[in-house]
Amino acid sequence: MANDNQPANTPTIDLGAAVRDAVIASLVMLGLAIPILALKTEQNMDNRLVLEPRWHYVWIACALVFAVRLALTLFIWNRKAKITVAKGEQTPTIMSGLVRVLKPFSGRAGLLFLVAYPLLALWLVGPQGSIKWIDNFGIQILIYIMLGWGLNIVVGLAGLLDLGYVAFYAVGAYSYAIIATQVIPATFPELGVWSFWICLPIAGLLAALWGVLLGFPVLRLRGDYLAIVTLAFGEIIRLVLINWVAFSNGYAGISGIPRPSFFGIPFNASEEGFAAVFGLEFSPIYRTIFLFYVILALALLTAFVTVKLRRLPVGRAWEALREDEIACRSLGINTTNTKLTAFSIGAMFGGFAGAFFAARQGFISPESFVFIESAQILAIVVLGGMGSLFGVVISSIALVGGIEILRELDFLKQIFGPHFDPAQFRMLIFGTAMVVMMLWKPRGLVSTREPSVFLKERKSISGSLVKEGHG
Secondary structure, three states, X not given: OOOOOOOOOOOXXXXXXXXXXXXXXXXXXXXXXXXXXXXXXXXXXXXXXXXEEOHHHHXXXXXXXXXXXXXXXXXXXXXXXXXXXXXXXXXXXXXXXXHHHHHXXXXXXXXXXXXXXXXXXXXXXXXXXXXXXXXXHHHHHHHHHHHHHHXXXXXXXXXXXXXXXXXXXXXXXXXXXXXXXXXXXXXXXXXXXXXXXXXXXXXXXXXXXXXXXXXXXXXXXXXXXXXHHHHHHHHHHXXXXXXXXXXXXXXXXXXXXXXXXXXXXXXXXXXXOHHHHOOOOOOOHHHHHHHXXXXXXXXHHHHHHHHHHHHOHHHHHHHHHHHOHHHHHHOOOOHHHHHHHHHHHHHHHHHHHHHHHHHHHXXXXXXXXXXXXXXXXXXXXXXXXXXXXXXXXXXXXXXXXXXXXXXHOHHHHHHHOOOOOHHHHHHHHHHHHHHHHHHHOOOOOOOOEOOOOOOOOOOOEOHHHOOOOOO
8 A cells, every 4th residue: 555645656766676787787797807907917027928817996896886777776777857848858867957157158258168178288287287177178179179179070960880980080181291391392392391281171061072072972861871981981081091001101100290380480499489589488389389389279169160161051951951861852952962061161170170180190090090099089969959059169078088087097006007098998997888878868969959950949958858960
């Protein structure tokens, strides 16, 4: 007989069943952790392979899985959720509240913080220590934000699943590297200091051309078939770069790539360098700060063009294509041109990012453009929320910055031993984050959509009411 003080429809939780479920999950983790964490291969002084036991990692992983699974069962999966389907609004959650708090900072306040970030790093840790924070965190995260925004046009707005986006990244990088190291020195050597600014638009246009070339063969493909073809395209580009040695120098890569100059002033220790011209003491921090502002400008250009295009007819055609291609055709929209524009514009921004990557590194090789790069960029778009610029920023900071911060956790060696390296677990954490997000927020951190065109009042639409496009 039901208790009179408890509503009849209130779900009850069986604590014993929840504990058993958590035990089963921890046993599954035990089976997975034994071949991954329990034993580590080492080479001794006799050049023999020995196995080093690390069972404490296994017990820690099983305990964490047990605690997390039990907490999810008790407090997350069995909570009473109220969803208003008519308005498309869900009850506030921790993540939605966090997004509401952080979203105002994506405007002017966030821009001011980004502009002041190098100066804050200089003030807090000095010139030597700030190089790491500006380069490894600031520049690295902004590169993936730009790549995420470029892929967001193809996947998030047009609904075309692209697993080979790294190919356009590689086209931009190699275009800049080959033109800057071979063409310009042989034909116009006096323009060597302007190589980056001359080659940047060329690299973007060449990447856009390859985007169109990829778009033509896949016009009739959708879903998994489209994903397989784009994946093959990315691998074809990488294999061509490896085997066409006369063109790309193969595995040896291309070195000596010119760095960007400050309006023709190079960042070197010569009398014509940046420090000498402005009466400063030579330091590599000036070039690092300049590169930060260059990639910041390129990322803001990507966001600006994306927002403007989304409000134009081509942007609305992308969203219509994402929702339903058949209905899109019935409305008279040219789906061929719509797909080609999405591929070409998204590829163009990937080419810009690739040219900057080559200029920043000074050396590139085919190993920099493997499939895992495409997977990480796609994960940034999906985990952030397809179609959401702000979501891409959050997921880029979490995935890229979170992995980089692992290198700074040296204090964990005092807990787990001197041989513990947190960076070795970056891919394990990356995969765990994707699994957790697919279970917790399958439509991304920012799961609401704001329509490009609205009548009288703009209203956010819940992600649960938006169909997942399959191109």
